[in-house]
Amino acid sequence: MKRRLKTGMAPYLFLLPCAILILVVLIYPVFSGLVNSFYNENLIRPIAKEFVGFENYGKLLKDSMFLDALGRSVVWTIVILIFEMILGLLFAVMLNKDIYCKKLFRCLVLIPWVIPNAIAGIIWKWFLNESFGMMNYLLKQIGLINHNLAWLSDEKLAAASVVMVIIWKSIPFVAITLLAGIQAIPSDLYEAAKVDGAKESQCFRFITIPMLQNIMLITAILTSIWNFNQLEIIQVVTKGGPGEATLSLPVYIYRLFMQTFQTSYASAAAVMMMIVLIIPCIIYVRKLLKE
């Protein structure tokens, strides 16, 4: 009996340290943030902390800055997703071919992903500098522009620049993941298709794409969550400006919490962000469970 109990308890005991860690590092902060979002705490206002129910949430839904930041983040995530998937797939297909120095190229493609966000931000900030940046220089050299473009000080271009940097940062992960997926496709499928007279493009359309669907979905979900949460690159490159052109939801929450100490209001905004992010998470978990 004792032995059976011991054997029965063993898995739980093994899980305990990990469970405690998750509880302390993940669950508690989330719960604490959730509770705090129902209060009126503002560290620079000497007023007693009071329970205000859903007041912060009500205010958020009327806060145009919050709604704009949320909308911006959602649109950017979708745009980034489209580009990173197309370009990532393109790279994956190219790297799967028998090209010269294949291994070297596979390593090189990882560089943007390996560079820390803050460093990548600084590199791009200089690259996009209106007066001294390489971007304007290169575009002028190939005759695409006559005058320097204000990549970071024009409201529309700044948003495009930030999106471009995030796409650049995300492509390697997508490419390498999809490359692994492509390599896992059994070669007999292609051979059989070729015997049946299928062209390369047909093989890609009717074998590669369908076989990659699952991995593409999981990659898309993961990168969307990461990109939606992107803070460092935006903080380094534009700090949310000019104006509010690059003010994404994480930057907005960062300002609320770290610069203005509106802790409860910021918690409410963070909970709203969590709710938005839970949607792709649910799809991801369901997908995993299915498999």
Add this chain to the structure above:
Amino acid sequence: MKKKVLSMLLCVAMLAGISGCASQSEKTEEGTTGETVELQFLHTAWVPAQLEILEQAIADFQEQNPDIKIVETRSSWTDAPGQIMTSIVSGEAPDLIMCNTSMLAEYRGIGALADLTDLVPSELIDSFLPSAKAMITTEDGKVDGLPQEGCNWALFYRKDLFEKAGLDPEKPPKTWDEFLECAKALTKDTDGDGKIDQYGYGWPVQAENASDYWVNFMQMCGADISVYEDGAWSSKLSDDAAKEGTQLMVDLVQKYEVSPKSVVDYDWEAVTNAFVAGEVAMMHNGAWVTGSVAEKGPDLDGKWGTAVLFDGPVQAAYRGYPNTFNILEASEKKDAAWKFLEYFYNTPSDVEGLTIAGAFCNAAGGMLYSEEFIEYARENYNDLLQPFLDEVDGCMIPPLDPQWQSLTSMYGNSTVQQMIQGSVSVEEGLGTLDEKLKEMHGE
């Protein structure tokens, strides 16, 4: 058997760890409750020469006062605000801190700073310059800090470009009208491609710079911005003076086109780069930038100069204010903290003519806002820095409204950028900011 031995060893290791922690905490406990007073000092000094002076001062002070031990926590201006605020809220605040203007206003607003009125002798207060006195004096006349390293901002101008534009390189603008005239003359399409490539004037508008310089423009027009009256802060952003000052700033880009729209992406370094490259002929920047210009543009030696900032349409408004040392109200060791400050401000340093506090500020290229320091600086600073010293008596501080930082970081910086870009009108932008500030005040 092996498993049992392994488990025993693990248990012993854990017990050793736990007992180690226990003995460590006992040691700490002794340090705080025994004879020695342990003073927690959070500072943001990072320049090696400055740190050396601070370390030496702490060591010498501890030698003279063996009952006081100073425990340093090094932070940065980026991290310190959040670090100190959370420590205040959690009841773990340090005893002695360094503050910049926004931190000072916020901590003062929540009553976190200790009243030092009875501790600071009047002679010491009298030795400070007006802007420093204004910084350390609360709305109800109490003293809650001591000024330390600060910086002035002045006009930088390219003498060679002045000459090319037919302006006298030895006569930088002194009034607003003269400035505008110079800026217009200096704004040119130098290569004839139909696009302006040399602007008359530039200043940093990226992130927090936006509001810092905006305040300066409003002060040039005599704006009060936010005032403490009848026991509460009140927004004055809807006043005509605030509107005129804001319009003045926006017109430089939108109406006169003497400044590039890209100022919204300029921080102090970017505007310096533009100045060195000849893209802007005049700029408003801090004293430390004199070194950067010399470093970035060695070929420009003798081709650029500095001058006292031109007066605004209503008054001269020079930017220049110190950071401060403050003792926290929650500290139970205020006397010990004050003893250290007293030592720091009254003990002569190795630098002739300066106290340790003066040498500490000097080592980082900053100023101590005191008569004694200015006297020293006049004799020892180079010619390029002299105009910065000429401004010291007329320096103005930003609003010490506790909500000001929240307003600027949440709405102010972005709205100023939008107004400069022309996507929001001055009327609309200022209206929004006035409304937000009033909301924050509970007006």
